Amino acid sequence: MARERLPGRGCCALRRCLLAAALLLGLRLCAELQRAGPQPPALSPPPGQAPRPPGSHLQPAPGQLRGASRRQVTYVRSGRRAPAGGSRSGTPEPGCCALRGRPRLKGPRWQIDLQPWAGPARSLDEEALRFLRYISTIQIECDHMSTDSLATDSSPTKKPWPVCLDDRFGLVHQIRNKQCRLYSLGLGSDDTHFEVGMASNGCEVHRFDPSVKSAHVLESERLWFHRLSIDWRDPHPAVAAQKPYGNTRKLGAILNEFGHHKIDVLKADLESAEWKVLENLILEDVLEQIGQLIFEIHLHWPGFEVSGSDSSVVRFWYSLLKELELQDFRLFHSYKDLSKPQLFLKKDIFNASSCYTLGWVNTRWK
Structure with a gap:
């Protein structure tokens, strides 16, 4: 009698074969994954962009290991050596040289440097x-000065306002070519012989005086009068909003408003406001736009908004004039007014006058 097969024995053998095959397949997949290394997740295309067609990716070059990542490195030659220790900042370094025709912007100055x-x-x-x-x-030394504006006596009606007419400083050429420009800053003075003389010689003259009756008056062909007062401060925002056309300006603002880039001569008789106005010209770099300065300085008191002990006030005055020298201005004229009280900070000392007229020329002026 034939031997009977136990029920379910063939099914168990088949299961064992399938499990063994699955185990071998899993081991091989693990080995392949270990050889290939971790792969970055696939990036989905951005909205609105079609997915990349299959086969468009780069194929590995022959001989390259399968699964190995390939990097492309580009070396750029630089004309600047890296600093020792490397750059630790994340911002790129600026170039070594500024662009031609574009001057470097100077940082703002808030006060002058006091001399020792x-x-x-x-x-x-x-x-x-x-x-x-x-x-x-x-x-x-100025070999040629205007002689028609020099007073021969101490008459208070005529003050000496000389200008240097040496060829090396260019003012005489500007006058001959009718391209000279003069600004005159005053406070109610009736003495305008200097302005009239310069206008008749060919200069475009602008006199700024708050006592002028009209806003702008063309007195003669080349002589303008403006009802404007030169200040060293910006007007208060509330006042400026109520009076957008007020009669107080800083000199730099007037230059921008009038569209003038250069002043050949700047004359100022500001009755003790000259110290703060001069300080403003220095701090705002307006001096480089001026060829010659003719200032009347007053020494009988410190001046508007100049405070401190007497010695510190004089030190401040001296530091302002040294700033002119540092910007290549040189003193070519000094006149001591003997018609004024002989006072120095309300003291009768050193035989000093309370009023001097000083003239500087910008030696870099072209």
């Missing part, structure tokens, strides 16, 4: 002697 004290005692005598010696010492 004249002596260890920091006294008024030390500061006054240094200051008076400085304004009385001519720094550059």
Whole structure:
């Protein structure tokens, strides 16, 4: 009698074969994954862009290991050596040179640099002697000065307002070519012989005086009068909003408003406001637009918004004039007005006058 097959024995053998095959397949897949390494997840295409067609990706080059990532490195030659230790900042370094025709922007200045004290005692005598010696010492000789504006006496109606007419400074050429421009800053003075003379010689003259009756008056062919006062401060925002056409401006604002880039001569008789106006011209870099300065300075009191001890006031005055020298201005004229009280900060000392007329020329002026 034939031997009977146990029920279910063939099914068990088939199951064992399938499990063994699945185990071998799993082991092979694990080995392949270990060889290939981790792969980045596939990026989905951005909205609106069609998915990349199959086969458009780069195929690995022959001989390249399967699954190995391939990097492309591009070397750029630079003309600048890297600093020692490398750059730690994330921002790129600026170029070595500025673009031609585009000047570097200067940072704002909020105050002038005070000169060292004249002596260890920091006294008024030390500061006054240094200051008076400085304004009385001519720094550059001017062979040709305008003689029609020089007073032959001490008459208060005519003050000496000389300009340097040497060929090396260019003013005489500007006058001959009728391209000279003069700004005159005043406070109610009736003495305009200097302005009239310069206008008749061919200069375009603008006189700024708050006492002028009309906003702008063309007195003659080349002589303008403007009802404007030169200040060293910006007008208060509330006042500026109520009076957008007020009669107080800084000189830099007037230059921009009038479209003038250069002033051949700047004359100022501001009755003790000259110190703060001069400080503003220095701090806002307006001096480089001026060829010659003719200022009447007043020494009988500190001046508007100039405070401190007497010695510190004189030190401030001296520092302002040294700033002119640092910007290549040289003193070519000094006139001591003997018709004014002989007072220096309300003191009768050093035989000093309370009023001097000083003239500087910009030696870099073209």
